[in-house]
Amino acid sequence: MSSKTTVPIELLRKYDRPGPRYTSYPTAPIWSEEIGADAYADALKTVSSEAEAPLSLYCHIPFCRKRCYYCGCTTCIVTKESTVDNYVDALCCEIEKTSALLKPRRGVSQLHFGGGTPTSVGINRLQLILDTLERSFAFVSDCERSMEIDPRITTTEQLDFLAERGFNRISLGVQDFDADVQTAIGRIQPYKQVASILEHCRHLDFKGINFDLIYGLPLQTVKSFGKTLDRVIAMHPDRLAVYSFAYLPSVKAHQGKINPSDLPTTDVKYQLFGSAIEKLTGAGYRQIGMDHFALPDDELSLALDDGRLYRNFMGYSIQSAPDMIGFGMSSIGYVDNGFFQNISRLKEYSRRVADGSFAVYRGMKLSNDDLIRQYLITSLMCNFRLSWAQLEKRFAISYADYFADEHSRLRDFFDDGLLKETVDGLEVTPVGRAFVRNIAMTFDAYLTDDSRGKKATYSRTI
């Protein structure tokens, strides 16, 4: 059963600090540029022998029509149609080359399109990519096919096309319904536009419909964001992701269009986050990880109960495949217990693929210690608990011996009521869910390793 969770502002003040989001462990800034295309090809060949194991696929479509001022994604603003055509050609080429190395492994249980704005390339190009994927892989009958959509530019014809091509999950970028906030972030998206797209998604029977919201945006107040949350709750999406806005104009120059004096103070930002948790849990949503919420009958909530939740670069999902293949510029894959990321420059990506190579520019092969900590951090981040017995059985270690130092550093979390010891392990309390990044950081070997950790810059945990 869900019940309202109130997070004390003093705790938000105490624990707010820079830290990883743990969409991967070890985190991307630790990866090495010595891992490239050859290592990736070797990893693909190694896992090809597991012919029956399913795959998870991710396609990155980086294009948008106009850049929103708050955007933190890897995007390109479309200026020439030929640029998009060249990219789609490179993407199809990468799909075919990958599938050839993975043979005979072909089964796919998950497909996700992210961006950018995937539908901005239009139905014909999406069709070309999907035809290539279907020629190259074999999609299992209950494959989860999902896409991120921008309600401002996605048409009902495009949604019909996606449903025909087997897409069954949709995520809508909403951010905030307040008109002044929308002007301040350069993204005008009236409530009616979102409501009409949502209605069509429901008509097409998409499941797990998700809204992305952002707190900490310019001109947001607790009152205005409360109104947005009330409207969202009335629309009853199956899932919500409520992200913190990271204002980094030195890294993302377009964020310079945001007037810094319009940004909420740190204390208001804490209140925005606290009110989101309180309103959404009060309305019956269950908190999934630190910043996701789902209705009790959504499959994410059911997976939380069964300990099957998983977190990767696409957010929370149900793990259905041991290896994930990333296609497209900046995409990330996880193959043979190693991370591989493609280059984030459009021309360079297309050139490398056209030259017959992969476009991987960095990665990391995980050590046994990395795998132990990855398991532990994933377990806390996704399922809010850790079973010592399961960890010990899986890796043939003793938790008490292996993590003696880390465990002694959990004291504050126990004392503040964020974490508790159970008969067989650790459990994050409902209030502690907002601080699960901080708890996970205790077990991150690279945050205390100055020789490697100092390369990293992370957003704040709240």
Ligand code: SF4
């Ligand atoms: S639509 Fe999304 S990806 Fe594109 S610029 Fe706006 S925030 Fe960034």
